[in-house]
Amino acid sequence: IVYLCGKGDSSIRYFEITSEAPFLHYLSMFSSKESQRGMGYMPKRGLEVNKCEIARFYKLHERKCEPIAMTVPRKSDLFQEDLYPPTAGPDPALTAEEWLAGRDAGPLLISLKDGYVPPKSRELCVNRGLSVSRRKATSETSSDVISRLEEELRKLQTVVQELQKRVDRLEDTVQAK
Structure with missing residues (x-):
């Protein structure tokens, strides 16, 4: 899904991209009374999976920030695997040294089934000498x-x-x- 929103606009239009022609399908539009001065997007790991939330925006107004949740209407409160495939986790797939040495790797994927649980602590290791x-x-x-x-x-x-x-x-x- 591609979400289109612009500064000064008061709506968010969303489209689905498919692999068959026509490649772009209009889905719907979210409208509000006030125009937006800016827009922020929540990463997948911050969404509420038990509410079938597939996107969350933060709409910046003149004096406030309004959260806007995009949800898929489902009757069940159970985890919906079709909405939440494995997603990129917070841990890097390579160290800086490995990347500089020319290695390449895809992101380390995590499941959102139990919601995202951040690691308790992250150690920073610096090699000084x-x-x-x-x-x-x-x-x-x-x-x-x-x-x-x-x-x-x-x-x-x-x-x-x-x-x-x-x-x-x-x-x-x-x-x-």
Whole structure:
């Protein structure tokens, strides 16, 4: 489902996207009296699954923030698996080091059957130190790179000066004619 809302508008239109033509189907529209100045969207993990809530918006007015819940009318209070497939959880699939090394992975999925329960605590692990040999290698490599870049800059400045002299000569030739 795609929800369309705009600043200054007072409605939210929603459409279903399908894999067969026509690919976009109009579903319905939510209207209110006041126009919105902005809109926020609640992630799936924050929805009330026992009320069949499929989306929640926070409509920003001039002086207040109004929650707007989109629900699917169902008679049962039981968990509706067709409405809540496994969704992306809060934990990353890769560490920063793994991602920088070129690995790729899909999100770690969680079930919303019992509602979302956030983890009790998250530990932040920071690796502060580099070994002395690695620091030296890095600084030597950096100085080599800087030297190479400085040399390339000098060569480019020489080329620019020669081209400027050539342009000056061509301008003099054109003015003489």
